[in-house]
Amino acid sequence: MRRPLFAACWKVVELRSSIDPLTGEVTPDHLSLGVSRSDEAALEWALRSAARWGGGVRLVTAGSAKTEAALRQGAAVGATELLRVDLPIDWPSDWIARAVAPHLADADLVWCGDMSTDRGSGAFPAYLAAELGISQALGLIGVELNGPDGPAGSDGPDKGLGFEALRRLDGGRRERLSIGARAVLSCEGATTRLRRASLDGVLVARDAPIAVRVGSRGTTVAPAVASIAPFRPRARVVEPPAGPTARERIRSLTGADAAGRTARAITLNPREAAVAILEALGSWGELPAGLSGERAGDLP
Amino acid sequence: MTERFDVVVVGAGPAGSMAALTLARAGRSVCLLERGPFPGSKNLYGGVIYGRVLDEILPRWIDEAPIERWVTRRVTMVLTETQSLAVDFRSSAWGAKPYNGATALRPEFDSWLASEAEKAGAVLVCSTTATGLLLDERGRTTGVRTDRPGGDIEAGVVIACDGVNAFLAKQAGLTSTEDPSHYTLGVKEVLALAPDEIERRFGLEPGEGADFEVIGGTGGIAGGGFLYTNRETVSVGLVLSIEGLSRSETRPEQLLAEFKSHPAIRPLVAGGDVVEYGAHLIPEAGLAMMPRLAGDGILVAGDAAGMCLAAGIWLEGVNFAMASGAAAGEAAAEALERGDTSAGGLRGYRKRLEANFVLADHRRLKRAPHLVLSDRMQHQYPQLVCNLVEEIFTVRNPSPKQGIVAQARQERRKAGVRLRDLARDGWSAWRTFR
Ligand SMILES: Cc1cc2nc3c(=O)[nH]c(=O)nc-3n(C[C@H](O)[C@H](O)[C@H](O)COP(=O)(O)OP(=O)(O)OC[C@H]3O[C@@H](n4cnc5c(N)ncnc54)[C@H](O)[C@@H]3O)c2cc1C
Numbered sequence: 001m002r003r004p005l006f007a008a009c010w011k012v013v014e015l016r017s018s019i020d021p022l023t024g025e026v027t028p029d030h031l032s033l034g035v036s037r038s039d040e041a042a043l044e045w046a047l048r049s050a051a052r053w054g055g056g057v058r059l060v061t062a063g064s065a066k067t068e069a070a071l072r073q074g075a076a077v078g079a080t081e082l083l084r085v086d087l088p089i090d091w092p093s094d095w096i097a098r099a100v101a102p103h104l105a106d107a108d109l110v111w112c113g114d115m116s117t118d119r120g121s122g123a124f125p126a127y128l129a130a131e132l133g134i135s136q137a138l139g140l141i142g143v144e145l146n147g148p149d150g151p152a153g154s155d156g157p158d159k160g161l162g163f164e165a166l167r168r169l170d171g172g173r174r175e176r177l178s179i180g181a182r183a184v185l186s187c188e189g190a191t192t193r194l195r196r197a198s199l200d201g202v203l204v205a206r207d208a209p210i211a212v213r214v215g216s217r218g219t220t221v222a223p224a225v226a227s228i229a230p231f232r233p234r235a236r237v238v239e240p241p242a243g244p245t246a247r248e249r250i251r252s253l254t255g256a257d258a259a260g261r262t263a264r265a266i267t268l269n270p271r272e273a274a275v276a277i278l279e280a281l282g283s284w285g286e287l288p289a290g291l292s293g294e295r296a297g298d299l300p
Numbered sequence: 301m302t303e304r305f306d307v308v309v310v311g312a313g314p315a316g317s318m319a320a321l322t323l324a325r326a327g328r329s330v331c332l333l334e335r336g337p338f339p340g341s342k343n344l345y346g347g348v349i350y351g352r353v354l355d356e357i358l359p360r361w362i363d364e365a366p367i368e369r370w371v372t373r374r375v376t377m378v379l380t381e382t383q384s385l386a387v388d389f390r391s392s393a394w395g396a397k398p399y400n401g402a403t404a405l406r407p408e409f410d411s412w413l414a415s416e417a418e419k420a421g422a423v424l425v426c427s428t429t430a431t432g433l434l435l436d437e438r439g440r441t442t443g444v445r446t447d448r449p450g451g452d453i454e455a456g457v458v459i460a461c462d463g464v465n466a467f468l469a470k471q472a473g474l475t476s477t478e479d480p481s482h483y484t485l486g487v488k489e490v491l492a493l494a495p496d497e498i499e500r501r502f503g504l505e506p507g508e509g510a511d512f513e514v515i516g517g518t519g520g521i522a523g524g525g526f527l528y529t530n531r532e533t534v535s536v537g538l539v540l541s542i543e544g545l546s547r548s549e550t551r552p553e554q555l556l557a558e559f560k561s562h563p564a565i566r567p568l569v570a571g572g573d574v575v576e577y578g579a580h581l582i583p584e585a586g587l588a589m590m591p592r593l594a595g596d597g598i599l600v601a602g603d604a605a606g607m608c609l610a611a612g613i614w615l616e617g618v619n620f621a622m623a624s625g626a627a628a629g630e631a632a633a634e635a636l637e638r639g640d641t642s643a644g645g646l647r648g649y650r651k652r653l654e655a656n657f658v659l660a661d662h663r664r665l666k667r668a669p670h671l672v673l674s675d676r677m678q679h680q681y682p683q684l685v686c687n688l689v690e691e692i693f694t695v696r697n698p699s700p701k702q703g704i705v706a707q708a709r710q711e712r713r714k715a716g717v718r719l720r721d722l723a724r725d726g727w728s729a730w731r732t733f734r
Contacts (some may be wrong), residue, residue: 198450
């Protein structure tokens with residue numbers, strides 16, 4: 001059986017810059033080259049994936065030779081293959097994804113950070129998934145690798161590589177995903193922390209080989225843009241404000257009179273506090289049906 | 301798993317990198333440990349480096365080291381609350397090879413020096429803190445423990461270049477009791493200014509730099525101030541007696557703000573945006589605080605050994621650190637060669653320091669720290685001198701001018717300085733600086 005391969009993609013950038021207060025010119029601090037917390041988390045998830053299902057971890061970066069010291073830090077914590085795709089780091093994300101994708105064609109899961117410290121477009125993981133023709137799960141805020149193996153119905157080479165993750169959606173909403181196929185995943189830095197390299201790891205990583213491939217952006221097909229218009233979300237119909245006077249109507253419109261979520265300081269023992277919290281959440285409609293303040297009485 | 305090197309050097313400051321460079325060149329396996337993410341990331345100093353130490357060891361340093369400006373103007377200034385008096389010296393010789401002093405930024409300079417050690421074969425390991433010494437059953441140092449998993453490193457010799465806190469020397473029992481009066485606190489701001497603006501304000505040509513050392517301006521706390529020009533920033537700071545600072549219950553940044561607004565300083569720094577603020581201890585007491593320099597399997601160099609020379613008009617630490625680091629490296633290589641790394645086997649270190657400027661300068665200036673930080677030097681004399689000069693240059697027509705000696709006598713009395721103390725301090729200064 002083929003050993004699974006997990007990959008992590010790092011964008012190595014200057015972590016600090018100084019900004020000229022007069023001209024606004026940004027001077028990156030070349031001594032601070034490194035990766036964002038979310039890129040670090042991506043490697044940690046790749047390492048944990050390999051620990052869970054066996055197989056190797058390929059750490060990939062795109063850029064010049066000066067990124068290699070950072071790449072070696074990945075080897076120090078356990079990445080088994082290091083790969084640098086040599087290309088100008090200021091290429092747009094779709095070009096970089098196209099240059100990197102051929103080197104990830106054999107990867108089962110590709111972990112990326114959801115943002116780089118230089119505040120890039122954040123579009124690389126999506127472009128990469130498109131290039132590889134595999135699923136994407138972006139903006140993960142929680143990952144549970146140790147759930148039951150594989151979602152029902154998964155098959156093919158991916159069988160068994162299944163786990164659950166929680167994804168961030170717009171408007172503070174969340175989506176629980178069951179991931180069971182090859183995918184590009186991007187995670188937030190808060191999902192986990194990269195393990196600390198052992199001293200031995202650091203010393204060995206100094207000589208870790210780094211494969212270098214010249215990046216090619218291939219042919220670019222510009223997307224067809226049908227029309228460009230300002231963002232005008234459709235209007236929502238709401239009840240007209242109630243009240244005989246303008247003042248009251250404003251109050252009702254702004255919800256000033258509604259029982260709000262104003263803070264209150266109360267001192268309770270832990271059990272009473274738990275009940276009070278559940279009651280408040282229930283009254284704000286934050287709890288799923290069936291789990292409300294009344295049920296809090298069942299608390300041990 | 302335990303790693304093994306001939307020598308482990310703790311701290312990639314100027315002392316540590318020099319020690320590692322010397323050892324690597326001697327063909328020894330050497331691990332250079334640095335707790336910061338890169339050398340210099342944790343370090344703070346005023347800003348001037350004297351490079352004579354480098355001439356022999358890294359002869360191309362003038363062209364290769366990341367120098368900001370070559371110092372051609374050196375100003376020694378006395379401040380009272382409203383007055384200032386300066387000796388302003390310039391030398392065009394200092395603006396050409398071999399130069400005298402140079403301003404440099406520590407993240408750049410320390411990284412460069414450590415990279416030279418790496419080029420010679422030293423193994424630099426960053427983001428790694430030595431948390432203690434490994435000792436054998438007889439109390440001899442056999443290596444260090446680090447904060448990494450599996451992080452013990454065994455070595456024939458440990459060279460502790462871990463800076464002013466000197467935790468390793470303390471663990472090895474090389475330091476005697478600690479005295480807060482042996483330390484000062486340095487606080488510094490780096491202010492951004494355009495290069496041509498710096499040149500205009502300080503009267504410099506492009507590439508030239510100025511070094512201002514200031515006595516007074518510290519809000520009555522023993523210490524002094526400094527002002528150095530970098531390429532596109534100015535470093536301004538204070539050095540403050542720890543005891544005086546804690547007694548005054550004043551925040552150092554407040555004192556620095558007051559220093560920056562002194563009429564003699566303000567025009568030089570006005571409008572500069574603060575791009576950095578930092579604080580760091582300085583070992584000030586020289587010989588009086590130096591630990592034993594060698595123990596079984598361990599040497600101490602640089603600030604960890606109290607080798608910074610803080611003698612009023614001189615604040616030199618980097619050159620003393622580099623020279624002591626190089627001497628420690630040579631002595632360790634020699635001891636390893638002979639197979640005797642006991643304290644006795646490492647005594648070549650002290651001999652080397654005795655033979656070069658490090659201990660000679662400290663001996664010569666051993667009274668300076670005490671003298672310079674004394675109350676009269678800090679407060680009464682600056683006031684006396686400034687008042688005297690003000691009196692001399694104030695024109696009081698139609699009254700005729702007074703004789704200078706008579707004025708001096710009058711000002712001395714006004715400042716409450718006894719003739720006996722003046723004579724004693726004069727004698728002491730003569731003996732210290734002759
Ligand atoms: C405000 C101020 C102004 C100064 N101005 C000047 C000046 O203008 N010119 C001058 O020559 N000198 C100046 N000095 C003095 C000078 O900075 C020091 O004397 C010099 O830096 C000493 O070098 P060092 O290598 O001994 O120690 P440091 O430069 O302190 O280096 C010690 C290194 O060890 C590392 N380290 C510490 N503990 C550990 C550990 N446990 N494990 C791993 N690494 C560790 C630190 O991160 C650091 O990199 C100034 C000092 C101050 C504070």
